[in-house]
Amino acid sequence: MKYESQGVAKLYFIAALALFTAQIIFGLIMAFQYVVGDFLFPEIPFNVARMVHTNTLIVWLLFGFMGAAYYLVPEESERELHSPMLAKLLFWVFLVAAGLTVAGYLLVPYSTLAELTMNDLLPTMGREFLEQPTITKLGIVVVALGFLFNIGMTILSGRKTVINIVLLTGLLGLAVFFLFSFYNPANLVLDKYWWWWTVHLWVEGVWELILGSILAFVLIKTTGVDREVIEKWLYIIIAMALITGIIGTGHHYYWIGTPEYWQLLGSVFSALEPIPFFMMTVFAFNMVNQRRKDHPNKAAVLWALGCAVMAFLGAGVWGFLHTLAPVNYYTHGTQITAAHGHMAFYGAYAMIVLAMISYSMPFMTHGKPANSNKAQVVEMWGFWLMTISIVFITLFLTGAGILQVWLQRMGDNPQSFMSAQDSVAVFYWLRFAAGWFFLGGLVVYLYSFFVGGEPQEESA
Amino acid sequence: MSDKFTKSMARNIFIGGSLFFFLLFVGLTFDTMGSLPKRDHRENITPQVANGKMLWEENNCIGCHTLLGEGAYFAPELGNVYTRFGQNKEVIKAFIASRPVEGIPGRRSMPQFNLDDQQLDDLAEFLKWTSEIDTNNWPPNVQG
Numbered sequence: 001m002k003y004e005s006q007g008v009a010k011l012y013f014i015a016a017l018a019l020f021t022a023q024i025i026f027g028l029i030m031a032f033q034y035v036v037g038d039f040l041f042p043e044i045p046f047n048v049a050r051m052v053h054t055n056t057l058i059v060w061l062l063f064g065f066m067g068a069a070y071y072l073v074p075e076e077s078e079r080e081l082h083s084p085m086l087a088k089l090l091f092w093v094f095l096v097a098a099g100l101t102v103a104g105y106l107l108v109p110y111s112t113l114a115e116l117t118m119n120d121l122l123p124t125m126g127r128e129f130l131e132q133p134t135i136t137k138l139g140i141v142v143v144a145l146g147f148l149f150n151i152g153m154t155i156l157s158g159r160k161t162v163i164n165i166v167l168l169t170g171l172l173g174l175a176v177f178f179l180f181s182f183y184n185p186a187n188l189v190l191d192k193y194w195w196w197w198t199v200h201l202w203v204e205g206v207w208e209l210i211l212g213s214i215l216a217f218v219l220i221k222t223t224g225v226d227r228e229v230i231e232k233w234l235y236i237i238i239a240m241a242l243i244t245g246i247i248g249t250g251h252h253y254y255w256i257g258t259p260e261y262w263q264l265l266g267s268v269f270s271a272l273e274p275i276p277f278f279m280m281t282v283f284a285f286n287m288v289n290q291r292r293k294d295h296p297n298k299a300a301v302l303w304a305l306g307c308a309v310m311a312f313l314g315a316g317v318w319g320f321l322h323t324l325a326p327v328n329y330y331t332h333g334t335q336i337t338a339a340h341g342h343m344a345f346y347g348a349y350a351m352i353v354l355a356m357i358s359y360s361m362p363f364m365t366h367g368k369p370a371n372s373n374k375a376q377v378v379e380m381w382g383f384w385l386m387t388i389s390i391v392f393i394t395l396f397l398t399g400a401g402i403l404q405v406w407l408q409r410m411g412d413n414p415q416s417f418m419s420a421q422d423s424v425a426v427f428y429w430l431r432f433a434a435g436w437f438f439l440g441g442l443v444v445y446l447y448s449f450f451v452g453g454e455p456q457e458e459s460a
Numbered sequence: 461m462s463d464k465f466t467k468s469m470a471r472n473i474f475i476g477g478s479l480f481f482f483l484l485f486v487g488l489t490f491d492t493m494g495s496l497p498k499r500d501h502r503e504n505i506t507p508q509v510a511n512g513k514m515l516w517e518e519n520n521c522i523g524c525h526t527l528l529g530e531g532a533y534f535a536p537e538l539g540n541v542y543t544r545f546g547q548n549k550e551v552i553k554a555f556i557a558s559r560p561v562e563g564i565p566g567r568r569s570m571p572q573f574n575l576d577d578q579q580l581d582d583l584a585e586f587l588k589w590t591s592e593i594d595t596n597n598w599p600p601n602v603q604g
C-alpha cells in the first residue's frame with residue numbers, strides 16, 4: 001500500500017463479502033423452493049428471497065466497485081484520497097441503507113413497505129432488480145455523488161492515467177444510467193423500454209469499463225508489463241464494448257411491444273458483443289505470458305485469469321446462445337436466461353471484485369504483497385470450488401431450460417408452465433446440490449482470510 | 461498489438477465509436493417512441509389500468525412471474541394470462557382471490573394478497589390491456 005488512505009477499501013470489501021454470503025444463502029433457499037414449493041411459505045415467499053438474492057448481489061458489487069476505486073485511484077493518481085473521512089462516512093450510510101432495505105423486505109409484506117416508504121409519491125418499486133424503496137434509490141444516488149466527487153477530485157488533482165480515467169468514466173456512467181430507474185410511466189411498454197437503459201446499459205455497457213480498468217490495474221501490478229501496451233488494449237476493449245453493446249440493447253426489444261426492426265438490429269449488434277469479452281481473455285493471458293516478474297500473489301493472478309475466461313463463457317458464449325431473435329423467440333424468459341445470468345454475473349463482475357480483493361487485501365492487512373503460501377492454497381480451493389459450482393449450476397439450468405422450451409413452447413401439444421416445471425425437476429435438484437458446493441467454496445474462501453502464516457515478499 | 465496502431469488511435473476509436481453509436485441509439489429511440497402508440501394502444505390505459513400496474517408493482521408480482529418474458533421464472537407468464545384464461549377477467553380475479561393463506565402443501569404457492577374487489581378488477585384490467593400489446597407474436601403459444 002503506497003498511500004495510507006487506500007486502506008478505506010478494506011471496510012468496503014468486508015461489507016461486500018458479508019453481503020455476498022447473504023446472497024448465496026438466499027439463493028439456496030430459492031433453489032429449495034424450486035423443488036419443495038412451500039418451503040418457508042408464507043414467511044419468506046419466493047419473491048422475497050429473490051429480491052434479497054438479487055439486491056444483495058447488486059449492492060455487494062457496488063461495494064466492491066467502490067472499494068476497488070478507493071484502492072486503485074490513489075495509487076494511480078499518486079496522491080492520497082481527497083477525503084478519507086467522506087469515504088468512511090458514505091460507507092456507513094450505504095451499509096445502513098442496505099441493511100434497512102433488506103430488513104424491510106424480510107420483516108413486512110412488500111405492499112406494506114411500499115406504503116411505509118410512500119411509494120405513491122414517486123412510484124419506482126416492484127420492478128425486477130429495482131425493487132428498492134424510492135427513498136433507498138435516492139440514498140444510492142447521494143452515496144454515488146459523494147463517492148464520485150471524492151475520487152473525481154483525487155484524479156483531477158493527481159496523475160491522470162488511462163486506467164483511472166476509464167474507471168471514472170465507467171462509474172459516472174453507472175450513476176447516470178441509474179437515474180432511469182426513477183422513470184416509471186403507467187405505460188408498461190415505455191416502462192420496460194427505459195428499464196433496460198439501467199439494466200442492459202449497465203452490465204453490457206458502462207460496467208465493462210469498470211471491469212476493464214480493474215483488470216488492467218491488476219495485470220499491470222502483477223505482471224509488470226509496460227503500461228503503454230496495457231492501456232492500448234484497454235481502450236480497444238472498451239471501444240468494442242460500447243460499439244456493440246449500445247445498439248445491442250435491441251436484444252431486449254424483440255417482444256415487449258417495440259417495433260420489429262429491433263430484431264435485426266439487436267441480433268446483429270448483440271451477436272458482436274462477445275468480441276470485447278474474447279479480447280479480455282486474450283489480453284489477460286497475453287499479459288501473464290509476457291510478464292516481466294513473478295508476482296508472489298498467485299491467487300490474484302488466478303482470479304484475474306479466471307475472471308477473463310468466465311466472463312467470456314458466461315456473457316460471450318451463453319449470451320450468444322440465446323441472443324439471435326429467432327432463438328430468443330423460444331428461449332425468452334426461461335431457465336436459459338437464468339443460466340446465462342448466473343455465469344455472466346459471477347464470471348464478469350463477482351470475479352473482478354474478488355480479483356481486486358485478492359490483490360489488495362494482503363497490502364491492507366500486513367503490508368506485504370502476498371499472503372502465506374498456505375493461505376493462498378486455501379483461497380485457490382475457494383476459487384475452484386465456487387467457479388466449478390457455477391459452471392454446473394449453469395449447465396443444469398441450461399438443461400432445464402432446453403427441456404422447458406421443448407415441452408412448453410414447441411410441438412402441437414404444449415404443456416402448461418407448471419407441468420413442464422414438474423417434468424424438469426431433476427435438474428432443479430441437481431442445481432440445488434451444486435448450490436451447496438458453491439456455499440462450501442465460499443466458506444473455504446472466507447476461511448482463507450484467517451489462515452495466517454508468514455506473508456510473502458516481492459520476489460526478484 | 462503492432463506499434464503502428466497507437467494508443468491515441470485506440471482512444472479515438474473509443475470516443476468516436478461510442479459517441480456515434482450512442483447518438484444512433486438516441487435516434488432509434490426517437491423513432492421507436494413515434495411508432496409505439498399504434499402498438500401499445502395507450503388510448504386504452506384507463507386510470508383502472510394504471511392503478512392495476514401500481515398494484516402489480518406494490519405486490520412484487522414480478523418476483524415470481526414473467527410479464528412479456530421478463531421477471532422471475534418461478535411461476536407462469538402473465539402477459540397472455542387473459543387469453544389463457546379464456547378472455548375472462550372474472551377467472552383471473554377468482555384465481556388471485558382464492559389463494560390459500562398457508563399455501564399448498566409441497567407445491568409452489570402464491571401468497572394471499574388480500575385485495576378488495578376493486579383492486580382485483582384493476583389488476584385484471586391491467587393484465588387485459590397487457591395482453592393486447594403488439595408483441596410480434598410472442599409468446600409462441602398460449603402456455604406462455
Ligand code: HEM
Nearest residue numbers: 203251270273315319320322323332333337341344345348
Ligand atoms: C457481463 C455481462 C452480462 C451480464 C452480467 C448479463 C446478465 C443478464 C441477466 C441477469 C439477464 C436477465 C435479465 C432479466 O432478468 O430479464 C440477461 C438477459 C439477456 N442477456 Fe445478458 N448479460 C451479460 C452479457 C450478455 C451478452 C454479451 C449477451 C449477448 C451476446 C447477452 C444476451 C442476453 C440476452 C439475449 C438476454 C435476454 C434473455 C431473455 O430473452 O430472456 N448478455 N443478461
Ligand code: HEM
Nearest residue numbers: 027028030031337338341342345346350435438532533534
Ligand atoms: C448457491 C448458489 C446460487 C443459487 C442456488 C442461486 C439460485 C437462484 C435462483 C433460484 C434464482 C431465481 C430464478 C428465478 O427467477 O426463477 C436466482 C436468480 C439470480 N441469481 Fe442466483 N443463485 C446462486 C448464486 C448466484 C451467484 C453467485 C450469482 C452472481 C454472482 C447469482 C446471480 C443471480 C441473478 C443475476 C439472478 C437473476 C437472474 C435472472 O433474472 O435471469 N446467483 N438465483
Ligand SMILES: [Fe+2]
Nearest residue numbers: 200204249251
Ligand atoms: Fe442485454
